[in-house]
Amino acid sequence: MKEQQNNTVIRFIQLTEDLAIDNTDIRLPKGIVLPVEVPKGVKKLEAEHVTLPAIMSGMVQAIAEDHKDSDTYRKFLSAAWPELESDMTKTGIAKIHQKDPEGAFPFFYNAYKYAPQPNSCINLSNCYRAIAELAADNKDDETETKSWLSARHTLLEGLDKFGENADILRSLGELESQMGNFEEALSYFNKYLTVAEDGDEKSRIKGIVKKIRSLISSDKAFLEAYDAVMLGHYSEAIEKSTAFISDSPKVWNGYFLRGWAKRLAGDTAGARKDMLECVSLGHTDADVYTELSMIEYLEGNKELSLTYLETAADLDPDSVSTMVNLANAYIEANRFDEAREWIEKARYAKASPEHLSKVIAFYEKMTGEKIGDEIIHEEIVESDDEDAGAIADPVHHHHEGCSCGHDHEEEA
Numbered sequence: 556m557k558e559q560q561n562n563t564v565i566r567f568i569q570l571t572e573d574l575a576i577d578n579t580d581i582r583l584p585k586g587i588v589l590p591v592e593v594p595k596g597v598k599k600l601e602a603e604h605v606t607l608p609a610i611m612s613g614m615v616q617a618i619a620e621d622h623k624d625s626d627t628y629r630k631f632l633s634a635a636w637p638e639l640e641s642d643m644t645k646t647g648i649a650k651i652h653q654k655d656p657e658g659a660f661p662f663f664y665n666a667y668k669y670a671p672q673p674n675s676c677i678n679l680s681n682c683y684r685a686i687a688e689l690a691a692d693n694k695d696d697e698t699e700t701k702s703w704l705s706a707r708h709t710l711l712e713g714l715d716k717f718g719e720n721a722d723i724l725r726s727l728g729e730l731e732s733q734m735g736n737f738e739e740a741l742s743y744f745n746k747y748l749t750v751a752e753d754g755d756e757k758s759r760i761k762g763i764v765k766k767i768r769s770l771i772s773s774d775k776a777f778l779e780a781y782d783a784v785m786l787g788h789y790s791e792a793i794e795k796s797t798a799f800i801s802d803s804p805k806v807w808n809g810y811f812l813r814g815w816a817k818r819l820a821g822d823t824a825g826a827r828k829d830m831l832e833c834v835s836l837g838h839t840d841a842d843v844y845t846e847l848s849m850i851e852y853l854e855g856n857k858e859l860s861l862t863y864l865e866t867a868a869d870l871d872p873d874s875v876s877t878m879v880n881l882a883n884a885y886i887e888a889n890r891f892d893e894a895r896e897w898i899e900k901a902r903y904a905k906a907s908p909e910h911l912s913k914v915i916a917f918y919e920k921m922t923g924e925k926i927g928d929e930i931i932h933e934e935i936v937e938s939d940d941e942d943a944g945a946i947a948d949p950v951h952h953h954h955e956g957c958s959c960g961h962d963h964e965e966e967a
Contacts (some may be wrong), residue, residue, distance in 0.1 A: 565590045565613045566600050581634050587624060590617040611636060619668040629669065640670040644678060656685035667709075673720045676713035680706045680726060684733070706730055721751040725760060732767065735782055741767045754905040755875035762842065762874075776802070777809065784816050792816035807838035814846060823853050841871035848880070861888060875906045882914050891922050902930045 567588045574583040583589065590613030593604050614628040622628070632639055647662035663682045667675040687702035707730060713723045724747035731740035744764050751757045766781070780795030796813035803809060814829030827850045833843045848863035861884045868877050878901035885894035898918060901911055915926050 562595055563592050564595050564597070565616055566593050566597070566604075567591070568600060568605065581631060583627075583631060587627060590614055590622070590628075592616065607635070615639075615665050615669060619665050621668075632669070640666050640675070643669070644675065647678065647682065651682070651685060654689075656682055656689055660686065671716060673713060673717050673722050676709060676716070677722060677726050680709040680713075680730070683709060684730065703730075703734060707734075719746060719750055721747055724750065725756075728760070728763075732763070733782075733785065735778065737767050737778065752905070755879070755907050755910065758873065758875045765840075765842070777812065780809075780812050780816070784812065784819070787819075789816045789820035793820065805836065807833045807836040810836070811838070811843065811846070818846065818850055818853070823850050826850050827854075839870070841867040841874060841877065844870065845877065845880075857884070857887060860884065873904070875901060875904045876910075878904060879906055879910050879914055883917065886914070886918055886921055889921075891918070894918055895926075898926065899930060 567590055569588045570583060570585050572585050575581070589610055591600060591605055592609045592612040593600065597604065611632060614632055618625045618628050618632075636642075643662045643666040647659040647666065650656070650659035650662070660682050663675070663679045667679045683702045683706035687699045687706065690696075690699035690702060707727070710723055710727045710730065713720065714727075717723065724743050728740045728743035728747060731737070731743060741764065744760055744767070747760055748757065748764070751760070776795050776799040780792045780799060783789070783792035783795060793813055793816045796809050796816065799806075800809040800813065810829040810832040814826040814833070817823075817829060818826035827847070830843055830847050830850065833839075844863045844867035848860045848867060851857075851860035851863060861881075864877065864881050864884055868874070868881055871877060878897050882894050882897035882901060885891070885897060895918070898911070898914060901914075919925055
């Protein structure tokens with residue numbers, strides 16, 4: 556592995572007869588060359604160097620270097636170590652959590668070379684991104700630039716290998732957005748939207764696309780402010796968006812961006828003022844009312860928060876995150892019929908189990924009612940019968956309960 560590559564090298568031996576691995580059905584054919592990992596400085600292989608772990612580690616590195624016998628090595632490794640790719644990935648993730656992207660790199664790199672697939676491609680690209688961010692913190696401009704370019708190259712290579720994969724397209728959009736290339740990001744996000752399955756992740760990207768479209772027509776200060784919000788630099792974002800507002804006081808985008816940054820920075824009063832300014836300028840889309848809902852919730856004004864959230868749902872009825880948030884808010888308000896209706900809508904719209912499971916657990920706790928696997932979905936059907944109307948499976952439940960806190964799921 557790369558962790559050890561500074562202190563090890565690969566030496567090759569050629570089999571003069573078939574090699575059978577003890578207690579297995581694995582056999583390597585006569586004539587093949589085997590890579591063996593040995594300590595650096597070893598000039599001649601001895602019997603003690605040729606162990607199964609040394610051969611397997613050598614094979615991993617040889618595959619990463621595109622050795623001509625890589626296919627044979629892969630077959631051998633898949634039989635001898637079925638969880639190899641998973642184990643390398645888990646090790647890489649652990650090192651990322653330890654804030655050691657450079658230590659994680661060889662594991663993600665070897666996992667991608669050993670078992671190329673969209674997920675391993677994205678993991679490697681994300682590792683390059685983490686290295687770039689670390690280099691930026693350390694003022695290492697050369698490493699930062701090279702790592703960003705490598706992150707992009709890896710994903711573009713993934714598109715060549717796997718076609719227009721939704722996850723890779725989304726990752727390219729996020730990468731270009733983080734690099735400040737908003738037109739390129741928009742192009743990849745649009746391609747993502749054409750191939751991605753419906754769900755809250757697709758809704759999230761739709762929200763990002765809407766924001767990027769408005770950003771493209773804005774000036775440098777606005778773009779820098781947006782970038783600062785995405786990077787978590789809220790004070791800088793507020794400063795940049797204020798500069799934009801000074802030049803364009805009648806443009807709603809600047810107030811929205813500054814209000815967004817203020818809320819994330821904890822200034823709910825300032826955020827409310829900016830969002831209401833968006834409304835006064837005539838911009839009343841779902842994003843504005845979702846922000847206002849979050850602000851009022853943080854301020855403890857749950858009834859007003861719910862009203863704003865209902866308005867956001869009216870303006871964007873396909874937003875899965877709004878469906879989940881609205882269900883939660885209705886549970887808190889002890890309005891269980893409406894809560895169940897929005898839970899079912901979110902289930903039908905394929906909300907992520909991670910987000911929806913919390914709401915369902917909250918609902919079941921408050922009502923004592925268990926929600927089954929069958930989704931209750933309302934359909935409007937046309938009929939010649941004058942008395943026919945909306946046909947829906949009825950939902951009958953009403954329970955008393957007390958309210959508790961909930962988390963708003965944000966659309967970026």
